[in-house]
Amino acid sequence: MQAVFYEAFGGADVLKLGELARPEPAPGEVLIRIHATSVNPIDWKIRQGLFECVFDHAFPVIPGWDAAGEIAALGPGVDEFSIGDAVYAYCRKAVAHDGTYADYIAMPAAAVAPKPEGLSFQEAAAIPLCGLTAWQSLKAFAGLRPGQTVLIHAGAGGVGSLAIPIARHLGAKVLTTCSAQNRDYCAGLGADHVIDYRAGDYREAVRALAPDGLDMVFDCVGGAIPDESVDLIRPGGALACLNEAPDEAVAEARGIRASRIYAEPSGDGLRALTALVDAGVLRAPETRVFPLADARRAHELSEAGHVRGKLILTVANGEA
Numbered sequence: 001m002q003a004v005f006y007e008a009f010g011g012a013d014v015l016k017l018g019e020l021a022r023p024e025p026a027p028g029e030v031l032i033r034i035h036a037t038s039v040n041p042i043d044w045k046i047r048q049g050l051f052e053c054v055f056d057h058a059f060p061v062i063p064g065w066d067a068a069g070e071i072a073a074l075g076p077g078v079d080e081f082s083i084g085d086a087v088y089a090y091c092r093k094a095v096a097h098d099g100t101y102a103d104y105i106a107m108p109a110a111a112v113a114p115k116p117e118g119l120s121f122q123e124a125a126a127i128p129l130c131g132l133t134a135w136q137s138l139k140a141f142a143g144l145r146p147g148q149t150v151l152i153h154a155g156a157g158g159v160g161s162l163a164i165p166i167a168r169h170l171g172a173k174v175l176t177t178c179s180a181q182n183r184d185y186c187a188g189l190g191a192d193h194v195i196d197y198r199a200g201d202y203r204e205a206v207r208a209l210a211p212d213g214l215d216m217v218f219d220c221v222g223g224a225i226p227d228e229s230v231d232l233i234r235p236g237g238a239l240a241c242l243n244e245a246p247d248e249a250v251a252e253a254r255g256i257r258a259s260r261i262y263a264e265p266s267g268d269g270l271r272a273l274t275a276l277v278d279a280g281v282l283r284a285p286e287t288r289v290f291p292l293a294d295a296r297r298a299h300e301l302s303e304a305g306h307v308r309g310k311l312i313l314t315v316a317n318g319e320a
């Protein structure tokens with residue numbers, strides 16, 4: 001099968017397009033013929049070797065953890081899918097080796113769900129990793145509920161683009177940070193207040209908008225934000241961080257539940273997101289589409305840190 005892969009850690013120039021063996025589905029697995037995948041920052045962080053201590057790897061590494069495609073084969077014991085079903089999946093595995101920048105991937109059936117009918121494969125590929133991250137942070141971890149106020153950092157990114165409508169659906173008032181050129185995009189996603197993080201100290205705007213404190217901060221940026229957040233959240237609130245871990249002891253002393261979130265693959269979680277898409281609550285983020293052969297260019301754009309929405313890679317056997 002055709003795949004983009006690398007045989008040593010390094011810059012985007014280690015990515016190459018070539019032929020690798022097609023995987024076979026093991027018991028309990030399905031083989032997905034991939035039509036579209038997406039670029040997530042974790043793809044180039046692993047490629048750079050930054051996660052060597054977190055994930056085992058086996059070269060050649062095919063990057064990519066998002067897939068939208070169709071069922072091409074069933075492993076023994078799988079009866080909930082049929083050949084040809086349109087599906088999507090968050091394809092994180094314990095070992096970085098067989099990712100989704102490829103024609104095929106074998107995945108446990110429990111991590112796969114029917115693709116939302118109203119989305120193209122390219123649109124659906126934008127959702128699994130980022131949507132599950134947002135869903136597991138806002139609903140499962142924080143238990144966000146009507147009347148609460150959440151601050152979502154990086155509202156214009158892949159996770160933020162899905163977190164804003166999910167938080168609104170859960171009934172929360174949404175404050176979000178982005179730069180000036182993404183103000184209208186974040187407002188269009190449903191944010192109640194958009195804060196330009198480059199225009200001054202975002203904390204002043206937050207204190208003016210939520211004088212009694214926030215119920216949750218969802219930190220999709222990192223750096224100083226975990227520490228800064230503790231002063232903005234009221235006792236009983238929650239802090240979910242995707243990069244730097246919060247100081248849980250400091251947070252606990254102030255009555256705040258704090259955690260670094262690691263999004264988990266989940267077919268059931270994807271079915272919940274599909275229901276939100278079907279109900280018109282969730283739509284695909286803005287996408288910019290590249291052929292798989294241009295993965296290097298897409299990685300360079302993602303590394304620059306200012307993608308709006310999602311970068312999508314179409315796989316040669318997929319939709320035009």
Ligand SMILES: NC(=O)c1ccc[n+]([C@@H]2O[C@H](COP(=O)([O-])OP(=O)(O)OC[C@H]3O[C@@H](n4cnc5c(N)ncnc54)[C@H](OP(=O)(O)O)[C@@H]3O)[C@@H](O)[C@H]2O)c1
Pocket residue numbers: 040041042129130133153154155156157158159160177178179180181182197220221241242243261262263302305306307308309
């Ligand atoms: N732990 C997990 O399970 C998990 C899951 C998903 C993602 N992550 C991590 O979470 C982070 C976000 O992921 P993503 O997919 O949303 O990334 P992304 O799509 O690459 O995010 C790009 C966005 O970040 C915004 N941004 C950059 N610096 C900012 C700042 N200081 N304040 C506010 N916004 C800022 C940019 O907006 P402007 O152009 O307007 O600045 C841009 O729209 C990444 O580091 C990723 O690796 C972790």
